[in-house]
Amino acid sequence: MKTQVCIVGGGPAGLLLGHLLRAEGIDCIVLERQTGDYVLGRIRAGVLETVTVDLMVRLGLDARLNAEGEPHDGFCLADGERLIRIDMKELTGGHVVVYGQTELTRDLMEACEDRALEVVYEASDVALHDIESDTPYVTYLRGGAEQRVECRFIVGCDGFHGPSRKAVPASASQEYEREYPFGWLGILADVPPCNHELIYANHERGFALASMRSASRSRYYIDVPLTQSVEEWPDERLWDELALRLGPDVAPNITRGPALEKSIAPLRSYVFAPMRHGSLLLCGDAAHIVPPTGAKGLNLAASDVHYAAEALIGYFRQADNDAIAAYSDKALARVWKSERFSWSLTNLMHRFPEHGPFERAMQQAELDYIASSRAAQTAIAENYIGLPV
Numbered sequence: 001m002k003t004q005v006c007i008v009g010g011g012p013a014g015l016l017l018g019h020l021l022r023a024e025g026i027d028c029i030v031l032e033r034q035t036g037d038y039v040l041g042r043i044r045a046g047v048l049e050t051v052t053v054d055l056m057v058r059l060g061l062d063a064r065l066n067a068e069g070e071p072h073d074g075f076c077l078a079d080g081e082r083l084i085r086i087d088m089k090e091l092t093g094g095h096v097v098v099y100g101q102t103e104l105t106r107d108l109m110e111a112c113e114d115r116a117l118e119v120v121y122e123a124s125d126v127a128l129h130d131i132e133s134d135t136p137y138v139t140y141l142r143g144g145a146e147q148r149v150e151c152r153f154i155v156g157c158d159g160f161h162g163p164s165r166k167a168v169p170a171s172a173s174q175e176y177e178r179e180y181p182f183g184w185l186g187i188l189a190d191v192p193p194c195n196h197e198l199i200y201a202n203h204e205r206g207f208a209l210a211s212m213r214s215a216s217r218s219r220y221y222i223d224v225p226l227t228q229s230v231e232e233w234p235d236e237r238l239w240d241e242l243a244l245r246l247g248p249d250v251a252p253n254i255t256r257g258p259a260l261e262k263s264i265a266p267l268r269s270y271v272f273a274p275m276r277h278g279s280l281l282l283c284g285d286a287a288h289i290v291p292p293t294g295a296k297g298l299n300l301a302a303s304d305v306h307y308a309a310e311a312l313i314g315y316f317r318q319a320d321n322d323a324i325a326a327y328s329d330k331a332l333a334r335v336w337k338s339e340r341f342s343w344s345l346t347n348l349m350h351r352f353p354e355h356g357p358f359e360r361a362m363q364q365a366e367l368d369y370i371a372s373s374r375a376a377q378t379a380i381a382e383n384y385i386g387l388p389v
């Protein structure tokens with residue numbers, strides 16, 4: 001078949017982009033390796049910046065987000081002794097919306113039929129061809145038969161492990177990477193949250209995060225060494241550890257319940273540059289990873305998609321090649337700032353095995369400074385609500 005844009009990957013980045021292009025009458029197809037149910041089974045963060053909410057509003061797909069999403073005006077950093085509240089609304093006038101990535105993905109998926117966005121699920125062996133030409137194409141297998149999609153552009157929205165990034169020659173690209181010596185063990189449970197806002201805690205036993213999906217569903221995390229497995233953390237042990245790390249003021253408010261989901265995710269900072277090579281554009285986790293501290297992953301994917309849609313619409317409406325050429329620099333400028341914020345909040349809130357008394361003193365001094373300085377709190381708040389696109 002022939003189309004204008006072939007999107008590889010039907011996660012939030014691929015579906016958002018597909019809808020934005022269809023809304024402008026641009027032909028596209030989304031190729032997804034998994035089933036729709038599998039995609040919806042992945043539990044990811046749930047904090048939306050304005051850029052993400054605005055795209056859903058622009059698409060007219062914000063009804064459930066409006067009804068069920070919870071605007072949050074602040075969040076807390078706990079330093080073992082006190083809670084430092086970052087009042088995002090007062091400091092910046094902005095806020096974030098707590099709404100699960102799974103729910104946002106579901107809203108995008110459910111609108112596909114109505115909006116004539118074609119998504120091919122269970123597309124295996126997806127391969128990109130001739131990306132340096134103006135006539136690239138993608139091949140894949142469906143039900144054992146090879147299919148071929150000819151297009152003008154391919155957009156790789158296929159996450160960190162997808163084939164798109166790998167299609168760019170190493171000689172034309174650069175990777176930047178930082179791995180962290182711990183992972184986040186997360187638990188999802190149908191219990192009310194312990195606090196009406198998120199709490200990120202740096203305790204001598206390690207990191208903890210109290211988050212939520214709704215008034216009756218909570219999401220908590222602790223950091224654990226990468227050598228540990230979920231089996232070592234039966235629910236009760238995890239609840240005990242959360243109570244210790246979140247501290248005596250918060251612990252009595254924790255309601256325990258059976259885990260609906262429990263998993264360990266490694267932490268990584270990663271950037272691949274440039275984010276365009278010939279007729280291939282990369283968006284979201286296909287081009288970069290942030291550690292989850294700060295919940296930037298989905299929001300960065302959304303800002304990439306915003307820039308990519310702008311460039312592609314410019315190209316198909318006005319034959320504007322410059323917009324395509326500018327995509328990578330525009331997207332990366334914002335990516336690097338989110339990378340910096342996620343990295344710095346990770347460094348501030350975790351106990352690294354290689355840290356000694358000096359590094360610990362630096363963390364304490366920084367938390368002390370944040371507690372006492374409106375300027376420091378404002379810097380954190382404006383990054384947390386999301387920098388402008």
Ligand code: APR
Pocket residue numbers: 008009010011012013014031032033034039044045101123125126157158159160161162163283284285286296297298299301
């Ligand atoms: N062929 C087709 N699709 C593929 C392939 C492939 N070979 N490999 C991966 N995919 C699909 C995955 O199955 C997944 O559905 O690409 C999709 C990528 O989705 P995500 O990993 O969710 O990445 P993205 O859409 O960029 O979303 C941004 O931000 O919060 C973070 O990591 C979190 O998922 C989140 C991301």
Ligand code: PHB
Pocket residue numbers: 044045046047198209211212219292293294295296
């Ligand atoms: C989550 O609710 O899953 C979540 C919230 C904030 C983060 C990371 C994850 O920084």
